[in-house]
Amino acid sequence: MVTRISSPVLVFKRFSSTTYTSKALPSKAHLHKPIADDNFPKGYSLAGVHCGVKKKAGVLDLGVIVSTSPHPTSVAGCFTRNAFKAAPVLVSQEVLTKNGGRARALVVNSGCANAVTGKQGVEDAWAMAKATDDLLPTPPNSALSETLVMSTGVIGQNLPIQKILSGITSLRSSLSSSFSAWESAAKAFMTTDTFPKLRARTFTIKGKEYRLAGMDKGAGMIHPDMGPPSGQLHATLLGCILTDAGVSPRSLQSALNYAVDRSFNSISVDGDMSTNDTIVVFANGAATETGSKEIDESTDPEAYEIFKTELTSFAADLAQLVVRDGEGATKFVTVTVEGAPTYEDAHKIASRISTSALVKTAIYGEDANWGRILAATGSLRLSEPLVPSRVSVSFVPADGSSPLPLLVNGEPEVVDEDRALEIVSKGDLGINVQLGLGNESAKYWTCDFSYEYVRINGDYRT
Amino acid sequence: MVTRISSPVLVFKRFSSTTYTSKALPSKAHLHKPIADDNFPKGYSLAGVHCGVKKKAGVLDLGVIVSTSPHPTSVAGCFTRNAFKAAPVLVSQEVLTKNGGRARALVVNSGCANAVTGKQGVEDAWAMAKATDDLLPTPPNSALSETLVMSTGVIGQNLPIQKILSGITSLRSSLSSSFSAWESAAKAFMTTDTFPKLRARTFTIKGKEYRLAGMDKGAGMIHPDMGPPSGQLHATLLGCILTDAGVSPRSLQSALNYAVDRSFNSISVDGDMSTNDTIVVFANGAATETGSKEIDESTDPEAYEIFKTELTSFAADLAQLVVRDGEGATKFVTVTVEGAPTYEDAHKIASRISTSALVKTAIYGEDANWGRILAATGSLRLSEPLVPSRVSVSFVPADGSSPLPLLVNGEPEVVDEDRALEIVSKGDLGINVQLGLGNESAKYWTCDFSYEYVRINGDYRT
Numbered sequence: 001m002v003t004r005i006s007s008p009v010l011v012f013k014r015f016s017s018t019t020y021t022s023k024a025l026p027s028k029a030h031l032h033k034p035i036a037d038d039n040f041p042k043g044y045s046l047a048g049v050h051c052g053v054k055k056k057a058g059v060l061d062l063g064v065i066v067s068t069s070p071h072p073t074s075v076a077g078c079f080t081r082n083a084f085k086a087a088p089v090l091v092s093q094e095v096l097t098k099n100g101g102r103a104r105a106l107v108v109n110s111g112c113a114n115a116v117t118g119k120q121g122v123e124d125a126w127a128m129a130k131a132t133d134d135l136l137p138t139p140p141n142s143a144l145s146e147t148l149v150m151s152t153g154v155i156g157q158n159l160p161i162q163k164i165l166s167g168i169t170s171l172r173s174s175l176s177s178s179f180s181a182w183e184s185a186a187k188a189f190m191t192t193d194t195f196p197k198l199r200a201r202t203f204t205i206k207g208k209e210y211r212l213a214g215m216d217k218g219a220g221m222i223h224p225d226m227g228p229p230s231g232q233l234h235a236t237l238l239g240c241i242l243t244d245a246g247v248s249p250r251s252l253q254s255a256l257n258y259a260v261d262r263s264f265n266s267i268s269v270d271g272d273m274s275t276n277d278t279i280v281v282f283a284n285g286a287a288t289e290t291g292s293k294e295i296d297e298s299t300d301p302e303a304y305e306i307f308k309t310e311l312t313s314f315a316a317d318l319a320q321l322v323v324r325d326g327e328g329a330t331k332f333v334t335v336t337v338e339g340a341p342t343y344e345d346a347h348k349i350a351s352r353i354s355t356s357a358l359v360k361t362a363i364y365g366e367d368a369n370w371g372r373i374l375a376a377t378g379s380l381r382l383s384e385p386l387v388p389s390r391v392s393v394s395f396v397p398a399d400g401s402s403p404l405p406l407l408v409n410g411e412p413e414v415v416d417e418d419r420a421l422e423i424v425s426k427g428d429l430g431i432n433v434q435l436g437l438g439n440e441s442a443k444y445w446t447c448d449f450s451y452e453y454v455r456i457n458g459d460y461r462t
Numbered sequence: 463m464v465t466r467i468s469s470p471v472l473v474f475k476r477f478s479s480t481t482y483t484s485k486a487l488p489s490k491a492h493l494h495k496p497i498a499d500d501n502f503p504k505g506y507s508l509a510g511v512h513c514g515v516k517k518k519a520g521v522l523d524l525g526v527i528v529s530t531s532p533h534p535t536s537v538a539g540c541f542t543r544n545a546f547k548a549a550p551v552l553v554s555q556e557v558l559t560k561n562g563g564r565a566r567a568l569v570v571n572s573g574c575a576n577a578v579t580g581k582q583g584v585e586d587a588w589a590m591a592k593a594t595d596d597l598l599p600t601p602p603n604s605a606l607s608e609t610l611v612m613s614t615g616v617i618g619q620n621l622p623i624q625k626i627l628s629g630i631t632s633l634r635s636s637l638s639s640s641f642s643a644w645e646s647a648a649k650a651f652m653t654t655d656t657f658p659k660l661r662a663r664t665f666t667i668k669g670k671e672y673r674l675a676g677m678d679k680g681a682g683m684i685h686p687d688m689g690p691p692s693g694q695l696h697a698t699l700l701g702c703i704l705t706d707a708g709v710s711p712r713s714l715q716s717a718l719n720y721a722v723d724r725s726f727n728s729i730s731v732d733g734d735m736s737t738n739d740t741i742v743v744f745a746n747g748a749a750t751e752t753g754s755k756e757i758d759e760s761t762d763p764e765a766y767e768i769f770k771t772e773l774t775s776f777a778a779d780l781a782q783l784v785v786r787d788g789e790g791a792t793k794f795v796t797v798t799v800e801g802a803p804t805y806e807d808a809h810k811i812a813s814r815i816s817t818s819a820l821v822k823t824a825i826y827g828e829d830a831n832w833g834r835i836l837a838a839t840g841s842l843r844l845s846e847p848l849v850p851s852r853v854s855v856s857f858v859p860a861d862g863s864s865p866l867p868l869l870v871n872g873e874p875e876v877v878d879e880d881r882a883l884e885i886v887s888k889g890d891l892g893i894n895v896q897l898g899l900g901n902e903s904a905k906y907w908t909c910d911f912s913y914e915y916v917r918i919n920g921d922y923r924t
Contacts, residue, residue: 458827
């Protein structure tokens with residue numbers, strides 16, 4: 001998973017010229033690989049198609065996922081806390097809450113976020129949901145809809161809804177559970193992503209084997225803060241996790257809340273939160289042909305804990321893929337803050353370091369400028385004041401070799417700059433901050449800030 | 463004050479190449495102009511020199527300002543709220559508080575921030591203060607010191623203290639009140655600044671004329687949050703304002719607190735707060751030869767209000783110069799948030815928009831992407847929830863022509879993209895956000911995010 005830089009060519013000129021020559025951008029194609037069909041959870045059919053939201057022919061922009069399980073399918077979701085929640089977020093929240101955590105389908109389009117689109121936007125999102133209900137193997141159990149909706153792309157433009165509705169109808173014949181169907185659905189999520197983000201794994205609870213698979217998208221406007229479907233929500237990270245375990249709606253939501261805090265809510269590409277961020281999880285019980293009791297926190301806490309831990313670890317894998325594909329990213333950085341008085345304090349500092357433009361440009365420039373890490377660390381008000389003489393900072397190499405101390409108990413180390421450069425010039429590295437105030441810790445994943453980020457985002461709509 | 467772009471050459475290539483060609487960077491040299499000697503406040507002597515903190519010969523890196531007034535000189539300061547306050551910040555705070563708001567000199571060096579330098583750093587900062595006391599026209603009134611200290615530059619390195627102390631001694635002969643002395647002192651503050659930031663103005667209270675002059679520095683690590691010398695402080699913006707009005711220490715501090723909130727604490731270049739940020743103001747009463755009663759809030763509130771208003775307006779001018787010289791900046795953006803329930807809410811949203819990487823890269827790319835402004839606006843928790851249907855966003859041209867509505871009461875306008883481009887392609891523009899929730903408003907000043915920012919900060923220490 002290490003991305004490496006080829007040809008370190010650095011030709012920078014200032015004022016006299018307007019040309020910037022950067023290191024070659026690392027390819028991320030190797031992060032997408034085939035997965036054997038039987039590694040995917042049972043009881044799901046998927047498809048993806050080009051319906052015309054995106055101009056370029058052949059680029060997938062519409063996907064559906066349908067649960068075909070004969071058992072009840074639970075669904076949980078975490079949605080952006082942005083005040084300007086996009087229409088698909090409002091519709092998905094309503095489906096989820098009014099159906100008591102039951103749904104069987106997901107429809108997603110890329111190219112247009114259907115955000116800040118007023119009443120028309122909400123009508124369009126409902127039309128997508130209803131059209132997708134027609135792809136269910138049996139008629140909907142809910143008069144409302146059994147479909148959740150996701151959209152991603154430009155804000156403030158209406159969907160080309162007729163193209164989308166025709167596209168949904170056309171997907172019926174291609175629904176499949178093969179790897180290529182999963183891959184097509186994952187591709188339909190993509191915007192500035194450079195590879196489809198699809199992963200699968202198997203886990204065991206009390207001797208019984210279950211499967212998890214998931215896909216997500218996101219490369220920019222990534223700094224999610226998502227919560228359960230109530231209160232004030234918002235972000236454009238989209239993700240969907242599917243399992244063939246059976247889990248009660250209530251326990252699925254509580255496991256997802258825990259997992260999202262430690263995965264998708266702990267990543268940043270650019271510090272900007274979107275109006276569309278949504279993560280959903282489906283649990284359809286299809287692993288057991290006869291159906292079995294759904295896992296529930298109160299009736300079987302042991303099974304629930306195993307499921308929650310698996311879900312959290314899997315969600316972290318998916319979330320990290322987004323950072324690896326961060327717009328213009330050439331580095332993948334794991335920020336760990338330890339010794340904090342509370343988890344919230346640790347998370348806040350890790351987030352501040354992860355969004356610091358100065359830290360991120362220094363890492364792009366392979367400059368071991370730990371002073372910027374320290375300035376970011378000190379800039380927040382915490383539940384108790386930082387004590388500078390207790391703070392230590394080190395770089396942690398991704399290859400397992402010894403960490404390099406930069407600051408120990410508030411005093412700068414005499415740093416071996418060659419060793420620092422060796423660590424920072426790798427594609428993966430860790431920044432470790434020890435506060436010396438308590439026992440809580442948090443992890444955050446971020447990337448560097450490059451010329452390519454400026455290019456992508458200075459020129460997005462053209 | 464409008465910075466304009468010449469030759470709009472845009473040649474962007476992705477992946478196939480590693481070269482980025484940007485628009486020509488605007489020169490900012492015209493923002494520094496000569497000022498007539500008698501426009502400066504009376505009773506101050508200044509000098510600047512190259513002492514060797516910076517390697518390049520002839521580049522000024524040490525400056526002093528001495529009050530020569532026969533009347534008492536009041537001093538007030540606002541200091542960074544960073545937990546890792548640099549040694550000069552600690553020393554200046556102690557001088558200020560222990561001397562009850564009286565001091566007569568300021569010494570500043572650039573090239574090394576004397577931050578995170580432990581006990582040695584504090585000893586060095588005291589040595590700078592004591593050496594500068596020797597330049598006072600009469601012996602110090604305080605056993606401690608009558609000098610405030612400022613340092614800016616790289617974090618975590620010790621000062622070359624002998625070079626600095628020799629430099630201070632050598633300055634005695636060049637102390638002067640001429641424009642070129644003021645200019646030399648202003649140059650000694652500079653790090654990545656591209657021009658010295660020096661301004662002067664005259665104001666009148668009850669028929670009597672007074673003068674204000676000031677200088678500041680800063681181009682990166684600019685997102686100050688400064689408060690009076692108590693509590694937990696930190697930032698690297700340095701500034702110094704001098705007046706020949708007489709103001710009591712207590713009223714000078716309260717006027718400065720008010721002014722700093724609406725000037726230096728309302729600017730951002732990169733969202734990063736420094737360990738050294740310091741703004742001080744000297745008031746030496748030298749406008750009146752015989753000396754007169756100091757202006758005080760309780761004894762003459764009318765005079766105090768006039769002084770506070772002048773100081774705030776002057777501080778805003780100086781603060782805006784820092785944004786105009788922001789690292790890599792090609793645009794100057796005034797963000798105004800109106801209709802907020804509280805000033806803090808308005809300030810928080812203006813700050814979030816001003817630090818959004820997506821908003822800043824869009825402005826660099828001259829893309830009227832208001833969706834990013836909206837996403838930033840909606841991402842915060844306020845004292846009361848935002849109502850999307852009451853929010854309006856517009857671009858405000860700097861030339862006084864009509865604003866361009868982008869979103870009105872939550873509904874997107876059909877935007878004339880040519881007109882939008884016309885506004886965004888100018889060097890100066892405004893973003894106006896109306897929340898429709900109350901009567902409070904706040905202004906913030908920010909710049910765009912360019913290739914040049916990445917270059918400067920990916921390559922700072924080499």
